[in-house]
Amino acid sequence: MTRLAANLSMLFTDAPFLDRFDRAGAAGFEAVEFLFPYDHTIAEVKARLDRNGLQLTLINAFAGDWAGGERGFAARPSKTSEFDASIAQAIDYATGLGCPRIHVMSGITKDEPDMAACETVWIDNMRKAADLAANAGLDISIEPLNSRDMPGYFISKQDPTLELIGRLDRRNVFLQFDVYHAQIMDGDIIRRIERLKGAYGHVQIAGVPDRHEPDEGELNYAAIFEAFDRAGFDGFLGCEYNPRGRTEDGLAWAAPYLPKTAG
Numbered sequence: 001m002t003r004l005a006a007n008l009s010m011l012f013t014d015a016p017f018l019d020r021f022d023r024a025g026a027a028g029f030e031a032v033e034f035l036f037p038y039d040h041t042i043a044e045v046k047a048r049l050d051r052n053g054l055q056l057t058l059i060n061a062f063a064g065d066w067a068g069g070e071r072g073f074a075a076r077p078s079k080t081s082e083f084d085a086s087i088a089q090a091i092d093y094a095t096g097l098g099c100p101r102i103h104v105m106s107g108i109t110k111d112e113p114d115m116a117a118c119e120t121v122w123i124d125n126m127r128k129a130a131d132l133a134a135n136a137g138l139d140i141s142i143e144p145l146n147s148r149d150m151p152g153y154f155i156s157k158q159d160p161t162l163e164l165i166g167r168l169d170r171r172n173v174f175l176q177f178d179v180y181h182a183q184i185m186d187g188d189i190i191r192r193i194e195r196l197k198g199a200y201g202h203v204q205i206a207g208v209p210d211r212h213e214p215d216e217g218e219l220n221y222a223a224i225f226e227a228f229d230r231a232g233f234d235g236f237l238g239c240e241y242n243p244r245g246r247t248e249d250g251l252a253w254a255a256p257y258l259p260k261t262a263g
């Protein structure tokens with residue numbers, strides 16, 4: 001069954017962050033995800049989840065100076081103390097908010113002098129994060145980002161990322177399968193959903209190429225939703241797109257999958 005989570009870092013952004021929970025609830029969502037809750041206390045965020053009856057499916061660990069272009073620390077040899085602090089903080093928030101997984105970003109490595117050192121520190125950092133998360137009953141999610149939007153990001157394709165995840169040898173680390181990024185870098189989406197079954201723990205969606213609502217662009221999302229169903233994926237699909245206008249005005253495609261609005 002297709003179930004949708006609103007990504008509150010990209011949807012309802014005409015409202016302040018905490019008010020986006022109310023907008024998502026009113027629009028019929030039963031779940032949300034977002035990148036960084038850290039400007040607010042756990043209690044403030046929890047109160048908004050609870051008052052709207054929303055589950056939280058994903059948060060990101062702090063990833064550095066986002067506006068300045070930073071995208072995480074895991075593969076950056078000079079940033080291990082920032083990495084450690086970001087994981088400790090994310091585990092506190094995920095635990096306090098009842099969120100089952102944390103997206104740990106790998107970092108922009110195009111200007112790093114030694115890629116072998118980046119890979120070594122990525123493995124060490126991700127293993128450390130996975131073990132701390134496992135102690136708290138949480139999963140780690142790792143996402144390749146397409147190199148058109150995010151040049152120089154450490155991981156950009158699904159299969160090489162899975163190869164790295166395999167080397168971690170940790171049972172609580174999963175691929176974050178963002179269909180938008182995967183279509184741009186890898187393609188063959190339906191077969192990939194089937195082949196990678198069990199390897200992805202979280203899924204995100206958007207239209208390709210413009211990252212707007214999934215009802216436009218080159219992908220047939222009805223067929224993709226069926227493929228995730230057939231593959232037995234029972235998690236939420238994170239709606240991580242830039243709305244063409246006001247978020248609510250672009251949600252007609254989602255209505256059949258939103259329990260509070262489905263007729």
Ligand SMILES: O=C(O)C(=O)CO
Pocket residue numbers: 035060103143145178204240
């Ligand atoms: O940019 C993306 O696709 C993300 O999910 C960042 O967390």
